Amino acid sequence: MPRRKVSIIGAGNVGATAAYYVAEKVIADIVMVDVVEGMTQAKALDFLHAGPMRRYDVSIRGTGDFSEITESDVVVITAGLPRKTGMDRMDLLKVNAEIVKSASKKIAQHAPNSTVIVVSNPLDVMCHVAFRTTGFAVHRVVGMAGILDSTRFRYFAARELGCALTDVHAMVLGGHGDQMVPLPRFTTVAGIPITELLDKSAIDRMVDRTRKGGAEIVEYLKTGSAYYAPAASVAEMVEAIITDRKTLAPCACYLRGEYGIEDLFIGVPVLLGRNGIERIIELDLEKEELDQLKESANAVRKGVEDLDTFFSVR
Amino acid sequence: MKRVGIIGSGNVGANSAFFIAENRTASVTLVDVKEGLSVGKALDISEAGPIRRYDTDIRGGSDVNGIRNCDIVVIAAGRVRAPDQSRDDLYRDNSRLMIQVCEDVKRLAPGSVVINVAEPVDMITLLAQKCLGFDRMRVLGVGGLLSSTRLRYLVSNSLGVSPRDVTGMVIGPHRPSMVFLRDTIRVSGIPAVKLLPAEKLDSIVDEVRKAGDAILQMAQRSTSYYAPSAAVAALVEAIVRDTKAMMPVSVRLQGEYGLDGIAVSVPAQIGEKGAEKIISVKMSREEQKAFVDAANDLRDSLSRVTS
Secondary structure, eight states, rough: OOOEEEEEEEEEHHHHHHHHHHHHHTSSSEEOSSSSHHHHHHHHHHHHHHHHHHHHOOOEEEEOOGGGGOOSSEEEEEEOOOTTTTTHHHHHHHHHHHHHHHHHHHHHHHOOEEEEOOSSSHHHHHHHHHHHHHHHHHEEEOOHHHHHHHHHHHHHHHHHHHHOOOEEEEEEEESSSOOEEGGGGGGGGGGGEHHHSOOOOOOOOOOOHHHHHHHHHHHHHHSSSOOOOOOOOOOHHHHHHTTTOOOEEEEEEEEEEEGGOOOEEEEEEOOOTEEEEEEEEEOOHHHHHHHHHHHHHHHHHHHHHHHHTTTTOO | OEEEEEEEOOOHHHHHHHHHHHHTEEEEEOOOOOOOOHHHHHHHHHHHHHHHHHHOOEEEESOGGTTTTTEEEOOOSOOOOOOTTOOOHHHHHHHHHHHHHHHHHHHOOOOOOEEOSSSHHHHHHHHHHHHOOOOGGEEEOOOOOHHHHHHHHHHHHHHHGGGGGGEEEEEEEETTTTEEEEEEETTEEGGGGTSSSSHHHHHHHHHHHHHHHHHHHHHHSSOHHHHHHHHHHHHHHHTTTTOOOOEEEEEEEEEEGGGGGEEEEEEEETTTEEEEEEEOOOOHHHHHHHHHHHHHHHHHHHHHOOO
């Protein structure tokens, strides 16, 4: 069996930490690509130096040359700017759409058989950029959002209950933003819904904290945003695809009628395996949950409409 | 490093030591009346260490003093059920040995948490708790946890999803009348009934009920031991690392689930003190009835073997 290969575009905190988590899993060789060249090589070398102690023996390369992503099984796009003060949403959308478009073109050119994981924000809209630009089949473009929102929800639930982290599963659907849709009745401890174990006010508190999970970290850091949990989420998705694990988890995926939503990337439960998104799971949502999902979809659609005012694939 | 003493170096005892070594959770002493068996298996496991990358201290011997002051004692001694042997007869075969073992444990490792794998597990767990005189939450039997891992595997296999994503708890007595908490059978939180036809789930449940017997029939004079050993190692890890993991374990009940004076599997949070908290789970009317019937069935067995 040939060695598997994962490329990560953007070697900032999320990209580099994702490379580290993937290296520790010892499942694939890694290429980090960044326009800031010296930093990429330095981080790759630093990871390699830690290998003898951390016991991974995969190849890790840092480069500015996109052609090195050739034959990647998975390509992760983390490139993009964080929102800076004074920058409005539209400005950020324009800048990042350009970055993701440029990366997507290179992916289509050098790694035409890969599965693409989009991490850049605003996430759901950037998935549209990558999807349109690469021209890849729908199951091979997937956005990282729901897994991250769910791991935060899982963490909060485990702390609240004083139970083992690994016993908690959670489902957070919708767009990756304030209007995400955490689903407490599908959030369980060893299969027991938390709605049986916690009262409503505790659950509401956790839901609220999950929605603001990213912002809470930004408040502490002031000048940066979260990257450990996002990178761990990326690595989980990479592993599911590389090892054909068939993980059921919420990811941003292109819907064509599922949940009554047409032609839009949004977070829903999917099965991740060798072929990327292998199945979309349609849950029987209650009216309130479905309304929340629709509302979240509308917010994403607004972003896509903004994108359409200026974006062209060429 | 915490220490685990395992009494009985047969397939379950030795494989428990092996899984514990791979988990790097505790050092292990295997004790068996057949000295060569303990020493040989301990050495074999230790010699795999350089390749498997563990450096856990695993030793073996015939002297029961080897379990002195262990933090956890695993009872994996006794006979396994022969094909066509009844559980009552197996209890009669094993109970005398268990009383002896418990006297040793009480004397040598009075502060330990005890994990019982000897069959019939609920009856022996109750007997052990009485003989040891330990707090009931420190004497745990491997029953529901084993059926649960079988259930989770079969569901994942049937759906083509990762077994890691699948939850599901089996409680009650460790016999074919065991009780399946249907609502806990889920994939990443999504109820399995939404993903799998009801008949398929029914056939899986049926397969789990009969799993022990099926393996016994297939292998004749041997019973299953990989999954039971994995259950032991999971309990050891939860205790040593104080994880508060939720697992169904057999424990003597005092009013929980409406039962008193018998041990059956119920969901509990496992930590350094053993079963630290028994969780009562909402059951459907049918599940509740099945649970009471199964408990009565076990009680009948108990009165037969003690009369």
